[in-house]
Amino acid sequence: MLVFFAFVVGAVVGSFLNVVVYRLPAGESVVHPPSRCPSCGHRLGPLDMVPILSWLAFRGRCRYCGAPVSARYPLVEALTGGLFALAAWLHPVPDVGLLLAWGFTALLIALSFIDIDHYILPDSLTYGGLALGLLGAAIWAFPVGWSEAWQGALAAAGLLALIGGFANLVLRRGASGRPGFPVGLEHVYLAAAVAAWFGWGWGVLAAAAAVAVNLARRRPLPLPDALTLGAAVLGVLVASYGVLPLGVLESVWAMLLAAGAVALAGGLYWALLPEEEEEEEDEEPVAMGFGDVKLAGMLGAWLGFGPFLVALAVAVFAGAVLGLLFRRRKLPFGPYLALGGWVALWWGASWVQAYLAYLGLS
Ligand SMILES: [Zn+2]
Numbered sequence: 001m002l003v004f005f006a007f008v009v010g011a012v013v014g015s016f017l018n019v020v021v022y023r024l025p026a027g028e029s030v031v032h033p034p035s036r037c038p039s040c041g042h043r044l045g046p047l048d049m050v051p052i053l054s055w056l057a058f059r060g061r062c063r064y065c066g067a068p069v070s071a072r073y074p075l076v077e078a079l080t081g082g083l084f085a086l087a088a089w090l091h092p093v094p095d096v097g098l099l100l101a102w103g104f105t106a107l108l109i110a111l112s113f114i115d116i117d118h119y120i121l122p123d124s125l126t127y128g129g130l131a132l133g134l135l136g137a138a139i140w141a142f143p144v145g146w147s148e149a150w151q152g153a154l155a156a157a158g159l160l161a162l163i164g165g166f167a168n169l170v171l172r173r174g175a176s177g178r179p180g181f182p183v184g185l186e187h188v189y190l191a192a193a194v195a196a197w198f199g200w201g202w203g204v205l206a207a208a209a210a211v212a213v214n215l216a217r218r219r220p221l222p223l224p225d226a227l228t229l230g231a232a233v234l235g236v237l238v239a240s241y242g243v244l245p246l247g248v249l250e251s252v253w254a255m256l257l258a259a260g261a262v263a264l265a266g267g268l269y270w271a272l273l274p275e276e277e278e279e280e281e282d283e284e285p286v287a288m289g290f291g292d293v294k295l296a297g298m299l300g301a302w303l304g305f306g307p308f309l310v311a312l313a314v315a316v317f318a319g320a321v322l323g324l325l326f327r328r329r330k331l332p333f334g335p336y337l338a339l340g341g342w343v344a345l346w347w348g349a350s351w352v353q354a355y356l357a358y359l360g361l362s
Helices: 001-023 053-057 072-090 096-118 121-138 144-171 185-197 200-217 224-238 248-270 290-303 305-325 336-360
Strands: none
Touching: 001 072, 001 096, 053 072, 053 248, 072 096, 096 121, 096 290, 096 336, 121 144, 121 248, 121 290, 144 224, 144 290, 144 305, 185 200, 185 224, 185 248, 200 224, 200 248, 224 248, 248 290, 290 305, 290 336, 305 336
C-alpha cells in the first residue's frame, strides 16, 4: 500500500522535476508560468499533465498541435516513481526519514538530467541538497548523525577537490592553474598542505590568511600548485614516520577536512557572487568540474565519509562500464555520482562494515 502510494507521489514529483530540469538552467522560475506546449504554446490542462498516462494516452504527441513529446518526460516520471517506491520498500515507515530519502532522490534525479543536458550541476541544487542533508542530520539524525554529516561533507568535497588538483597538475605537466581572486583553488591546496602538517584548523586559517593577503594586495598572490600539493603529500609521508604530532590517518583526515572546508566556502562565495564574465576565458584543461566537488560535499553530508567512498566506487565502476558501452558521447560524471550516492544511501554503511570486517578492523 505504502509502496504503491510512493510510486504515485514519485510520478507526480517526477513531473515537477521535468519542469525543474527544463527551466532551472535557463534561469526561469520553476513555478510560474504554467506549462505550455513548446511547439504550439497551448497551455497544458490537467488532462495533459497526468504523469506517464497522458503521454501514453496521447501516444507521445501534443493533443493540440500533434508535435511529438519526448519520451524522456514519462521516463523521468516513471524513474522517480520507481525510486520513491523502492525507497518506501526499503524504509517501510511513513516518517520524516522517508520524506528525506524522497527529497534526496528528487535532488539527485534533477541534478543528473541537468548535468546530462548542460554539463552543469546548479549551485542551488548542490548547496540546497548539502543544507538539507545537514539539517536532516542535525534534527532527525537521518540518515547519519550530525558529526558524520558535517565531516562527511567536508572530507568528501576535499577528496574530490584534491583528486582534481593532482589530476590537473598531471594534465598541465606541473604548471599551476589560473589563480582566483580573492579566493581560488590554490587556497584549497594551501589549506591541504598546512593541514597535513599541523591539523585542519591551521589549514583553514592559512587559506583565510592567504585570501586576506590577496584582498590587501588587490591581486592574487602566486601559490604554485606543485608546491602546495607537494607539501601536502610530504606532510602525510612525514606523519607516517611518526615525527609529527599527527598520525598518518589524522594527517590525511585533516588534509581532506581543510581542503573541503575551503572548497565549499570558496564555491559558495562564487555561487553568491553576481554573475560576471565567468567561464568565457576558461580554456585551461581541467580533469574534473568543480560542480562535482560540490555534489560530493552534498553526498558526504547525506552519507558520511565511509559510505561516500562506496558511492564514489560505484560511480567510477558504473562510469567505466557505461563509458565502454556508450562510447559515442562524452558523459558527465555527475549522474554516476548521483547513482552511487543513491545506492550508498541504502547499502553504503553495511558495505563499509563488511569491508572493515574483511580487513579484520571491526
Ligand atoms: Zn502543441
